[in-house]
Amino acid sequence: MSPKDGQKTAKTDRVTIRTVASHAGVSVAAVSKVLRNAYGVSDNLRGKVTGSIQELGYRPSRTARGLRGQTFTIGLLLVEIGNPFLPGVIAGVNGVLAPSHYQAMIGVGEAQTQLETSLIETMIDYKMDGLILVAPRLPSEIVAAFATQIPIVALGYHDASAEAFDTVNTDDQRGAELAVEALLECGYRDIAMLSLGQREGHKVSVVRQREIGYRQAMQLSGFEGEPKIVNISVGSPDREDAMRAFLTSENRPRAIFCWSDLDAVTILSLAAELKIRVPEDLAVVGYDNSPTSGLSLVNLASIDQSGRHLGEMATRTLLSRIEGRTAATHILMEPSLVRRASLGLKI
Amino acid sequence: MSPKDGQKTAKTDRVTIRTVASHAGVSVAAVSKVLRNAYGVSDNLRGKVTGSIQELGYRPSRTARGLRGQTFTIGLLLVEIGNPFLPGVIAGVNGVLAPSHYQAMIGVGEAQTQLETSLIETMIDYKMDGLILVAPRLPSEIVAAFATQIPIVALGYHDASAEAFDTVNTDDQRGAELAVEALLECGYRDIAMLSLGQREGHKVSVVRQREIGYRQAMQLSGFEGEPKIVNISVGSPDREDAMRAFLTSENRPRAIFCWSDLDAVTILSLAAELKIRVPEDLAVVGYDNSPTSGLSLVNLASIDQSGRHLGEMATRTLLSRIEGRTAATHILMEPSLVRRASLGLKI
DNA sequence: CTCATTGTGTAGAACGTTCTCCGTATAACG
């Protein structure tokens, strides 16, 4: 068992709070006070202690801290890693945390509810100070139950009535409306929405919200065009085939609003293969304004929800809750449309 | 201080190892033995304890565990999140870990060496059982120093002489050679490489290795074509402008090998804007075989290094080291070329 | 029958912090 030996030898030279205390000639409690900058520390004492800390290169053990106090770590749970708006969220979280002494640890659920749950539990068992859940698949009651154990902010989870935890979202209904309105403006009437299969079809999911927005915009348009939602379930291996079939079907719509750039880009690609001209034969609007959509080869119009801003907002919200806020807060941010060639010409 | 109150009330009902012990009518030590399935436990005892654990829904505290033993957590450090081959790595790590009782926690360094270091330290302070560093920017001695404190596997870090830690890589020299050879086969002679600016120009970095492979392949070709490496430093705001300038310069090469799909896709996009035909006027080969490269709109030939396999291999390597291996091991995996339209026609 | 041996379980000391008391010195006040 070499790692144990390793630990043991490392342990002998490990600098603990006791090492610092004796080096500075003060008590352990005093060092702890300085660390937490608690009340009752003279400048003189503080100086000695910080000096010793520097000199010895002391770092407090997170795991020992977790046993009693805070760990200064927040957990970020991503249900899956594929979505192009996640990097922005991560950057936002890290950005807000950078000047503080907090740090983010990320768990990836790989789209498995069980792993998702178990990661949340692990983060709680690590005594992290708070959690940001991004588009969790869990039902609201479960999230609320976890929220009794640890401060939670849910991102991409539309549950404005939740009292136990906070939510931060873009207005996904509004985003869908923006897309449909823009397509209507360009003269299209026959507008379909490409969505996900039902799965856990909670209203809280961003996809459902976008469907609602799509339906409303279509109905408000006053035109004869009736809402048409095409579901292509996620993760199926014949996903591309299903899209291909949709694109070559007789009642292919004139315009498509896609729930995500992920699908919209595939649609554009398949259209190119099938010699369907964009936007002449088919207009497309995506969601997320991913880096790919901006490529001039792709040129996909898309709804922008700044992942970075969402991440920043979620972090600030979480920090305020960690600092004592108890009333739930639910934030809704405004999406915007990025016009690109796939939208067609504005009249 | 409501969170404290929350912790306190939660604490009262918290199920600890002591709760389990008294519920099962055995000692704390016995429960601990069952948990770690250590020696000296009868089937009878084990039955009682696991029964109580189930019934009470007990989960051991990671932070308390970390104070003495293992935490069953491994840390995955990503220097930045943008690179398209990272999702595969994460999936590979999670895949290998899934059947075990280990879990991965991810830290993202946002390309800042300081944050990178501090995340590694945090992971050590959390008493994680091992670390996988993906393409760390740190010099070898620093990594080796950390490796005395915790088992480390470095991924995308070419230091086959390291004795303190393991490495897992694809043969990046070979990858570059594959790209150049394919371009040579297609009849191109004037082949440039698009690389990154110098920065921490260690030989250990994958980019340097690809440069070496590129140079070797060019020299071995026996043709007059001399190696030409164009550096466009990462993260500069005028990155696209620099590429545009390169593409419109008089001595634009006939073919480009890009260090990453990230750049290759941008090149293709700019080429389209500039009416440069691919592959007729310009052939391009990228690196990573990212999802984008496979889009028929893009159709970028690329070197494939399966991130998933790398992640799996790194995890297995790390686990074996955690279990006691002390001799360093350095794994090199074989890349492959994915031929697509941007490569031009094979003769 | 005695003495090791083996199998099973327990007691209790770590592990490195936080945090509640408590003691002491100094200052302020009457």
Add this chain to the structure above:
DNA sequence: CGTTATACGGAGAACGTTCTACACAATGAG
């Protein structure tokens, strides 16, 4: 001068595990 604040610092009990050392019973060997 005595009393009461106030500021500073320390002792020591948690926190929830792991793990060494030991006790005890049952078994086997001689």
